[in-house]
Amino acid sequence: MLFRPELRGTRGAVASTHWLASAAGFRMYDKGGNAFDAAVAAAFVIQVVEPHLNGPGGDVPVLAHRAGSGRVDVVCGQGPMPRAATIERFEQLGLSVVPGSGLLPAVVPGAFGAWLRVLAEYGTLSLEDVLEPAIGYAEHGYPLLPKAAAMIGALQELFREEWTESGRTYLVRGGAPRPGQRMTNPDLARTYRRLLDEARAAGADRGKQIDAALRAFYEGFVAETIDRYLATAEEIDATGRRHRGLLTGADLAGWRATVEPSLHLDHRGLSVHKPGPWSQGPVFLQQLALLQGLDLAAMGPVSAEFLHTVTEAAKLAFADREAWYGDPAHADVPVDDLLDPAYSAARRELIGREASTTLRPGSPGGRTPVLPPVHDESAGPAGPAWLGELEEGIPAVVRSTAARGDTCCVTATDARGNMVVATPSGGWLKSSPVVPGLGFPLGTRGQMATLTRGHANALAPGKRPRTTLSPTLVLRDGRPCLAFGTPGGDQQDQWTLQFFLRHTEHGMGLQEAVEARTFHTDHVPTSFTPRRFAPGTVVLEEGMPKETIEELRRRGHQVRTVADYSLSKVCATALSSDDMVTAVASPRGAQAYAVAD
Structure with missing residues (x-):
C-alpha cells in the first residue's frame, strides 16, 4: 500500500x-x-x-536535457x-x-x-x-x-x-x-x-x-x-x-x-548521466558498473543478499571517491579508468560473502591511491552547546535522532521533452x-577540501572543493525518461541508487520505489568535518525484515536501525514514450511534494 x-x-x-x-x-x-x-x-x-x-x-549542480538534443548538460553551480x-x-x-x-x-x-x-x-x-x-x-x-x-x-x-x-x-x-x-x-x-x-x-x-x-x-x-x-x-x-x-x-x-558534458554509463538500455568528479556523481556510476555483473533481479528487494551486495559495492566505489575524486580542472582524476569495464570486473571480485571492514580504494591505470587522513575533531574545545553544533559541518541538529540531511532537490519535466534535476545546498x-x-x-x-598535498581534492586557490551534491538524469534512446535526486549528504548516491535499482531490477513503479525501505553504509569517512566514519556499518530503517537484519549480522555487518521512513527524500519526474509526464516524491518527513497535470 x-x-x-x-x-x-x-x-x-x-x-x-x-x-x-x-x-x-x-x-x-x-x-x-x-x-x-x-x-x-x-x-x-x-x-x-x-x-x-x-x-x-x-x-548546486544542475542536469539539463533540452528537448530533441539527445544530450545531458551539467550546469556547474559549485x-x-x-x-x-x-x-x-x-x-x-x-x-x-x-x-x-x-x-x-x-x-x-x-x-x-x-x-x-x-x-x-x-x-x-x-x-x-x-x-x-x-x-x-x-x-x-x-x-x-x-x-x-x-x-x-x-x-x-x-x-x-x-x-x-x-x-x-x-x-x-x-x-x-x-x-x-x-x-x-x-x-x-x-x-x-x-x-x-x-x-x-x-x-x-x-x-x-x-x-x-x-x-x-x-x-x-x-x-x-x-x-x-x-x-x-x-x-x-x-x-x-x-x-x-x-x-x-x-x-x-x-x-x-x-x-560541461555529463558523465554517463549504459545500464539495461538506459544511459545514466551524472555530474563530474568535482561532485560525488561518478560514484553512482561506479556502483552501477560493479553491480552490472550480478543478478540483482533474482534477489529480493529487502533480502539480506541484496542489501549485502549493494552495501559492499558502495564501500568499494566510495573508497575510490575518497582516493581519486576532485576538480578535474586542477587535478588528474582518472574517470575513464575508474569506469573501465575491466577495472570494474576486477573490483567486483572483492565483493565476498562477508562484510568488509577496511577501506579499499583501487589503483585505476596502475596509479597508487592517496587517502587523506581522517581528523576527527569532535572533541574540540570546551564551550557552549552551540559550539558542538558548529563542529558538525553538515547542516543538522546533531543531537537529533532524525536522519541527517544537507540538501534539497528540484526536478521538472514537460511533455515537450525538456527535463531538469538539481540538488541545491x-x-x-x-x-x-x-x-x-x-x-x-x-x-x-x-x-x-583536504589539506593533504598531492590529493586530487587538496585545497588550492580557484579550485572547486569536491561536493556531495549528485542529481541523476536518465535517457532511453536519446530521449529523457527519468530524473531524480535526494537530500542526504554522503548518502545521496546510496539512497538514489536503491530507488533506481528497485525500479529497473525489481520492477517497482516510481512511487513504490520512492517509498521502499532504505539503507546505507557509514563505512567511508563523511565529506563534512569532522569526517566521522564507522567501518563495517549498515544503517537500516526499522521496517526491514527481522531475518534480513539477522543474516546481515551473521555476515559481519555492524547493523544499526533508525526510525522507520526516516532515510532519504527522493524526488523524481519522468517522461513516458507517449509523452505522459510523471511526478513522485517521498512521504518521509511530510515535506516533499509532487505536482503533475
Whole structure:
C-alpha cells in the first residue's frame, strides 16, 4: 500500500523537497513556461523556505536535457575556493582541517549564477516571472519547518551573542521561533527586488536583463556588500576561535557558472548521466558498473543478499571517491579508468560473502591511491552547546535522532521533452553568519577540501572543493525518461541508487520505489568535518525484515536501525514514450511534494 499516488499528466511535472516550491514551479507552466522555468522558480522558493538546508550563497549542480538534443548538460553551480585560500595559509593558522562553519570555508556563491544560466540558456520566462514567488514568501511569510525551528533553537545563543545578524534574521523577539510559525526575510526580499531593478534597468530584452542581474550579484552591490563585510569581520567558527574570511569581491567577479558534458554509463538500455568528479556523481556510476555483473533481479528487494551486495559495492566505489575524486580542472582524476569495464570486473571480485571492514580504494591505470587522513575533531574545545553544533559541518541538529540531511532537490519535466534535476545546498543558516543587509549567509563548501598535498581534492586557490551534491538524469534512446535526486549528504548516491535499482531490477513503479525501505553504509569517512566514519556499518530503517537484519549480522555487518521512513527524500519526474509526464516524491518527513497535470 502506497502512502501517496503516482501522479501523471500530459503537460508538465514538478517534484521538490518542499510543497511550496513544487507549487511555485508548477505555476510557471500556467505562465507558458517550460520545465527549466519551473525548476528555477522552485529553486528560488526553496532558498527562502528551506534556509536550514540551502540559500543564495550556496551551490548546486544542475542536469539539463533540452528537448530533441539527445544530450545531458551539467550546469556547474559549485563556486571555487578564494584566490587567497592555500594550504600554507591554513597551516599558519594552526589548522589541520578546514573548519565546517564560519568565514574561512566560504567559497564563491554558485547557486544564483547557475540558476540564472539555466534560465538564460534553457528557459523562456523572464527573471521577474521566476523570482516573483520567492519574493512573495520572503516578504509575506511562509510556515517554518520543524527541523529549521529545531536548528534555530539549538543556535539561538550563538545568534544572540556572536552571529548577531543571523539573530536579527532568524530569531523572533530574541528567541527561537516555533515550528509552523510564519517567518519572513525582508532583507532577502530586498536583495531579490534590487536584482530585479538592476535587470529592468537593462531594458526590455530578456537576455540582457538576466545578464544585468548576474553582474549585480557578482560584480555589483551583492559582491560589494560581501567584500566589505569580509574585509573586517572576524567571526567565531567551529574551532572556538574568531577568524577572518578569505573570500573577496574579486573572487566573485572572476566566476561564472559553466556548462560541461555529463558523465554517463549504459545500464539495461538506459544511459545514466551524472555530474563530474568535482561532485560525488561518478560514484553512482561506479556502483552501477560493479553491480552490472550480478543478478540483482533474482534477489529480493529487502533480502539480506541484496542489501549485502549493494552495501559492499558502495564501500568499494566510495573508497575510490575518497582516493581519486576532485576538480578535474586542477587535478588528474582518472574517470575513464575508474569506469573501465575491466577495472570494474576486477573490483567486483572483492565483493565476498562477508562484510568488509577496511577501506579499499583501487589503483585505476596502475596509479597508487592517496587517502587523506581522517581528523576527527569532535572533541574540540570546551564551550557552549552551540559550539558542538558548529563542529558538525553538515547542516543538522546533531543531537537529533532524525536522519541527517544537507540538501534539497528540484526536478521538472514537460511533455515537450525538456527535463531538469538539481540538488541545491550550501549557504544554510548554520554554516556562516548572515551577511549584513543581504539576508543570507555564505556557503562553507570549502570544508570538503583536504589539506593533504598531492590529493586530487587538496585545497588550492580557484579550485572547486569536491561536493556531495549528485542529481541523476536518465535517457532511453536519446530521449529523457527519468530524473531524480535526494537530500542526504554522503548518502545521496546510496539512497538514489536503491530507488533506481528497485525500479529497473525489481520492477517497482516510481512511487513504490520512492517509498521502499532504505539503507546505507557509514563505512567511508563523511565529506563534512569532522569526517566521522564507522567501518563495517549498515544503517537500516526499522521496517526491514527481522531475518534480513539477522543474516546481515551473521555476515559481519555492524547493523544499526533508525526510525522507520526516516532515510532519504527522493524526488523524481519522468517522461513516458507517449509523452505522459510523471511526478513522485517521498512521504518521509511530510515535506516533499509532487505536482503533475
